[in-house]
Amino acid sequence: MIVLSSVSKWYPNGARPALIDVSVEIGAGEFVFLVGPSGSGKSTLLRLLLREERATSGQVVVAGRDVARIADRRVPQLRRIVGCVFQDFRLLPNRTVAANVAFALDVVGRPRHVVRSVVPEVLELVGLGEKADRYPDELSGGEQQRVAIARAFVGRPRVLLADEPTGNLDPATSIEIMSLLDAVHRAGTTVIMATHNASLVDAMRRRVLELGDGALIRDEADGRYDQTVPQPLSPSATLPPVVPPPLVMLPPAVPAPRGVPAPTALPARPAGQAPDAERSPWATPTRSGPVG
């Protein structure tokens, strides 16, 4: 589904590369955690997959297409198969929950009867059927992130990218969002989740890719957030299993099965410090910070 070959990324006027010689393959239907300290290149990697940025060297292939060589006017088609959610939700404050989700279908020209039937379904799926007519600022952070996931998922993308989706949420809410992403994954979507949330990664035990200063320093099949056993990056480690790893079943909205995360264990990171936060139109979110 996704193949990166020797990908490097220099931002113009960047002092050092944001990504250095990253090669990795992610199969269809996989669930992958992308970990690493702030500034290690996680968001950059996700932006390359969306063609928000182009690799300086190397090749990025998504769903069989060399992303750098997609014509500008075809980039929207790439973005229809690669959904994305962010730490700061990015909802439209003047639209209801249902209208936010419907917007994603409207702007790609889907017919009205499809929008009318699919939107309530998806809202039901993310557990917001009751709140379809609420406005984003009437919702908790967790609920807003559910709306964002519904919006990303409603077009049935084949890949869902989540860039620190729990970064603004408290531990219990983070678990809910995690279980929702797990459900999206179980529905057949390839999910890549960049995160700082060690307890979630440790509880899920999925494939973990770790970046350090732009280099891929770990690719572990049932990994944890921190590398416990030294495991050198062998050539075979870059080849993922064809079948998805065994599922960890997370019942929705209940504590994680293994190791309920203690709040202190969470790498607390104040909202709005993501490197891309200042550049985005959401620089001043209408509602930010952990909301219960």
Added chain:
Amino acid sequence: MGDTDAQWPGRLMRPGPLASLLWTGLRRNLAMTGAVIVTVTICLAMLGAGLLLRAQVHTIDGFLLDQIEVVVDLSDGITPAERSALEAEMRRDPLIAGVRYETKKQVYERFRRDFRGSPDVVAGVGPEDLPAALRLTLADPRASRDIAVTYTGLDGVEAVRDQRALLDPLYRFLDAFTVGAFTLAAVQALASFALIYTMIRISAHARRRETAIMKLVGASNATIRAPFVLESAVAGLAGGLLVAGVLVAAKVFLVDGKFARQTMFPLFGWAAVWESAVVVLAAGVLAAAVMASIALRRHLRV
């Protein structure tokens, strides 16, 4: 897999959601849109005035084409060979549509006809007193001056009488106003562009979240640009409609009312009004849309 693209070709938004985007944009940007409508209206009003003035000049031209001739008086001593050489030259002249020879006798009869109300005048002039003449009908009535210059002083030509020269001041007046109107229209078009440019910048800023999400979920570039271009086109349409109304009102109240009784010339008809209104509307909508597209290149990276 692989069916996604076939399922969703680069379709545009449905009219409903597009209209709602347009509506919220217009409402959010009301003052700016109003300013754009005002400048566009002034610009189009100048354009419309210029078009109607031009129509009026054409109307007068058409009228004069039938009415006014250039008369070339021939000297009594002209030989038949000289006369036919002169006539042949005139027939080759592209500015001249027709040449008619009148003998001294015919000229005298025309004179008696024209002045039959004044027997004293007729009595004082004999059949031999008036020169024979060539009467020229012109391809372009405004070329009479050139013709006078060309044929005055040739062998056998006594004088070239340009009846149309009397109307020169009127033509100069109409021409000056036409040029003035079009110049003002051009200046206003520049002002409109500056305002539309600013409107797009403000609008792009106000819509940046919407635009970001549209990009994120894979809306086509045309879809992302459409609300901006439409916003500007709506302002152009509003200006065009206002001006079309003014043109109709000008025809009803000024042309058909006030001027009709004061002038000896025919005035432009409704066809010219409708033509100008259509041009003004089309120019308003298209120019505003094109200006918005140009501004978008600068303010909206997709």
